[in-house]
Amino acid sequence: MALRWAAFLALALALVMLATHGQANPINYREALAKSILFFQGQRSGTVPRGQQQQQITWRSSSGLxxxxLAQVDLTGGYYDAGDNVKFNFPMAFTTTMLSWGALEYGKKMGSExxxxxxxxxxxxxxxxxCATATPGKLYVGVGDPNDDHKCWERPEDMDTVRSVYFVSASNPGSDVAGETxxxxxxxxxxxxxxxPKYSKTLLRTAKNVMQFAIQYRGAYSDSLGPAACPFYCSYSGYKDELVWGAAWLFRATNDVYYFNFIKSLGANDAPDIFSWDNKYAGASVLLARRNLVDNDKNFEPFSHQAEDFMCRILPNSPSSSTRYTQGGLMFKLSESNLQYVTSITFLLTTYAKYMASSKHTFSCGNLPVSSSTLRTLAKSQVDYILGVNPLKLSYMVGFGTHYPQRIHHRGSSLPSVRAHSESFGCEGGFHPFFYSLNPNPNVLVGAIVGGPNESDGYSDDRTDYSHSEPATYVNAAIVGPLAFFAGSKTP
Known part of the structure; x- marks a missing residue:
């Protein structure tokens, strides 16, 4: 095991040397931070603001108005989740939670961003x-038929598929999507x-109501929505993790012991080695552990143990590690859109390291000592890999560096903009020649992080290979915090 850790350290050192000597300048984390946030403007649905200051990605226009x-309610706005034109609230809500967590933990390091x-x-x-207040007794959870949408390749400004509306209710529950909302x-x-303050109170009041709905009417939204949710964003991990996650956030926002008691009533959590839009257990453990490490509240010590068990399953040198790493040093969890897991887990690494540093806390994975710097080192290696310190010297963030993906799986990016081509292409009109074209996308979706390389550190930059070339909001949302952390650190 010591040899394994030594090999990893040697690899990390080599990657750092490549970052500092193989490039003209060290990685500009502040530039990457700005671009990671700018990406969200390219995913906007609804009425796009006028003026370049509010809408810097100028090739996007209003859509989904x-x-x-169809439900006689206003559900305009929000984000398209990835390269399609559907609004899936389950991953969108997770995206929102992670962006908010990043702002709460690292806001002071974000500066003007x-x-x-x-x-x-x-x-x-x-x-x-x-979605939460339009109709009493209903929580709207999505707009757009994903099965019809995925038959088309058209700009969001042109979409002519049926904008079906989906909701959960007492008779068709969705504790997972409600808990995440x-x-x-x-x-x-x-x-x-x-x-x-007024907007904040509205958000919190609505959060309480939605959480109560999640608790009172239990069930998975996948069961209620069927093909509108699966296989796109099935709730594979069930809904208990979202009940824990939602209650953890409401506890942090209100300090109401009701939510803490509710979490305890749910019993022991699973022992995950992943954190994503679907599985929230690890995130909830880290969030709750803050009360133990930062506030020195011993009642929350079990959550520190859970968080540390998770870290031990991630660290490459740990005797209980269940995480693979590529030859180039990238954490590799699943073959489809692997970077979503990398960014989410990296957020937990930097955040738990921050909590540990505040109390000078350390822990052990077997006989291996772990400090806050141990977690920071691993987190930095993952961020740096994404930004170009990898065997291909390819930045997986579009528009960052000089070498990045040119043919991402994204409708709006791959088709001429409305300003360049005012006529609609129609549902299938974008497939030929644009989808199958070998040419770079005409519009650069600045800041977008794609699904990433395969387990051999390879990347084909192929628009048709969505599992590697498609960006998504939840990939970007999770890296905003770590980028702010390293941008604001004197010695990242």
């Missing part, structure tokens, strides 16, 4: 508020608490 009309992060959060929460609104309420 009739969303909600904090305002842009808040704007990205508010674009989502304005929409989520509509409650988490998003609660986390965001703290982001806006000082700068917009």
């Amino acid at each position: 009739s969303d909600g009309r 904090l305002g842009n992060a808040r704007a990205a959060i508010r674009w989502a929460t304005d929409y989520l508020l509509k 409650a988490a998003a609104l609660a986390a965001a309420s703290m982001v806006f608490r000082k700068i917009d």
Whole structure:
């Protein structure tokens, strides 16, 4: 095991040397931070603001302006989740929670980008508020038929597929999507608490109501929505993790012991080695561990143990590690859109390291000592890999560096903009020649992080290979915090 750790350290050192000597300049984390947030402007649904200051990605225009009309409600706004034109609230709410968590933990390190992060959060929460309050007894959880949408390759500004509306209710429950929505609104309420108290109170009040709905009417939204949720965003991990996650965020936002007691009533959590839009256990453990490490509350010590067990399953040198790493040093969890897991887990690494540093806390994985710097070193290696310190010397963030993906799986990016070509291409009109073209996308989706390389550190830059070339909001949302952390650190 010592040899394994030594090999990893040697690899990490080599990657750092490549970053500092193989490039003209060290990695500009602040530039990467700005671009990671800018990406969200390219995912906007609804009425796009006028003026380049509010909408710097100028090839995007307004879209989805009739969303909600089939249910006679206003569901305009929010984000398209990835390269398609559907609004899936489950991953969108997770995106919002992670952006908010990043702003809460690292806002002071964001500098001038904090305002842009808040704007990205508010674009989502304005929409989520509509979904939660438009019709009593219903929580709207998506707009657009994903099965019809995936038959088309058209710009969001042109979409002519049916904008079906989906909801959960007492008779068709969705504790997972409701719990995540409650988490998003609660986390965001703290982001806006000082700068917009009225909006913050609205967010928190709605979060409480949605959480109560999640608790009272239990069930998985996948079971209620069927093909509108699966196989796109099935709740594979069940809904208990979202109940824990939502309650954890409401506890942090309110300090109401009701939520803490509710978490304890749910019993022991699973022992995950992943953190994502679907599985929240590790994130909840880290969030709750803050009370133990930062506030020195011993009642929360079990959550520190859970968080540390998770870290031991991630660290490459740990005797209980269940995480693979590529030859180039990238954490590799699953073959489809692997970078989503890398960014989410990296957020937990930097955040738990921050909590550990505040109390000079250390722990052990077997006979291996772990300090805050241990976690920071691993987190930095993952961020640096994404930004170009890898065998291909390819930045997996579009528009960052000189060598990055040119043919991402993204409708709006791959088709000429409305300004360049005013006529609609139609549902299937974008496939030929644009989808199958070998040419670079005409529009650069600055800041987008794609699904990433394969387990051999290879990347084909192929628009048709969505599992590697498609960006997604939840990939970017999770890296904003770590980028702010390293941008604001004197010795990252």
